[in-house]
Amino acid sequence: MNRRHLLATAASGVAALAAPAVQAQDVWPRGRPIRVICPWPPGAANDALARLTAQRLQEKLGATAVVENRTGGAGLIGTNAVLQAAPDGFTLLASAFNTAVMPLVLRGATFDPQRDLEVMARTAAAPLVMVMSGQRPQRTLAEVIEAAKARPRDWNFALSSLGSAGHLATIEFLRRSGVQIDMVTYRGTQPALTDLMGGNAQLLIDPSFALLPATGDGRVRALGIATAARSGLAPSVPTMAEAGLPGFEFQSWYGVWAPKGTSADINERVNALMQETMREPGIVDRLKSQILEPVTESIEQTRSFIAAEINRATELLRSVNYQPE
Structure with a gap:
């Protein structure tokens, strides 16, 4: 079984594991879809996790959720679409490590991920x-x-x-x-x-x-x-x-963000939903078979983790006098 098929299986397997969908609250009315924007192409882990997020939102909230692959600019095009969206819970970003360090490496990335986005959850690491x-x-x-x-x-x-x-x-x-x-x-x-x-x-x-x-x-x-x-x-x-390189430890990781100003209630509800998803035995087994580690963290824990990742990247890039491209 190839990598793409296994990743697709991880996403499609959610439906069989999920509890019945609950009635949508007013914040996510039926008839208006939640857009989960993935700034990377279909077929990779980031895309599979975006689809897992969208499917779980749909199942649990009773709202329609769709994934949009807005690729290009090393992730910047899709990220910008979320930065410019209304903070109403209907546009989310499913992305990866790149989101946290993008302004450090790309000249065109003028946003601050800690200031201009609301982190909702970290979902997996690799x-x-x-x-x-x-x-x-x-x-x-x-x-x-x-x-x-x-x-x-x-x-x-x-x-x-x-x-x-x-x-x-x-x-x-x-x-x-x-x-x-x-x-x-x-x-x-x-x-x-x-x-x-x-x-x-x-x-x-x-x-x-x-x-x-x-x-x-x-x-x-x-x-x-x-x-x-x-x-x-x-x-x-x-x-x-x-x-031969002691202490050389690196991981990629994946998460969900929302536009700045999205309410704490919406952020917490998505966080709780993703934590629940990443604890399900079937999801855990499927992700681990692909050397993906499910992550269950509170919003505060994720904020602290991302801050540490940005600090580490900043120090590394400064040490080699890296100039954004």
């Missing part, structure tokens, strides 16, 4: 993994670092998107390893992975659910997973610490 082209002879991270230092023009790093968790992890890897090679930005994980398989790119760091399934036929080789301990779903892949 550890990152570093992979390399199977066309290269190196087998370990230490061998890759040695080879890239010796012949830097023969190597490059693929980036699935500016501002992604993989982008920040790549910057940290280059800083800590002392390797100086080019980064090439793609429009998503799949084209980056395709070039890696073809040998046009050599290295990539991105969520493990997207990359580990590609390691089965030898065209992609896993070098390390950015977690404190090895994953039970990929026990043969060493942690980045075991591979």
Whole structure:
């Protein structure tokens, strides 16, 4: 079963698990749909989680909820659509790590995620993994670092998107390893992975659910997973610490936001709904089968988490004198 099918199953399986829908309250009247805007293409984890959110809103609130994929600008186009929407609970943003750090890496992102958006919930997290082209002879991270230092023009790093968790992890890897090679930005994980398989790119760091399934036929080789301990779903892949970079831990994560000024009541109701969803055994099992960890946090806990993520990213980008693109 391929990755896209498994992710679709995680979303479609909600209907069988859900309790009967409750009558919609006045804030979400029937006849007007709730728009869940996903700033990324269909088929990836972010899209599957957006559809899971929309389906659960529809089931539990009795309102119509639809997903709109508003892609482009490294997530900025869809995010801007939510920033400009009325704060009435009818437009939500289902996005990822990128939302929190976008203003740090994109010149056109002039918003402040902590000031200009209302965080509703963090829904899931995914550890990152570093992979390399199977066309290269190196087998370990230490061998890759040695080879890239010796012949830097023969190597490059693929980036699935500016501002992604993989982008920040790549910057940290280059800083800590002392390797100086080019980064090439793609429009998503799949084209980056395709070039890696073809040998046009050599290295990539991105969520493990997207990359580990590609390691089965030898065209992609896993070098390390950015977690404190090895994953039970990929026990043969060493942690980045075991591979030679102690403390190298990165994850992507996914959440739901609303326009600034959305009422606390609406925010809390969506948060409670998503916490309930992410505790359901069927949802937990499906997400974990894709190396996605369900998250159940209060709004305050999510705010604190995002603030810490922004601080970490700010310090990292400042340390390498990164200039927004």
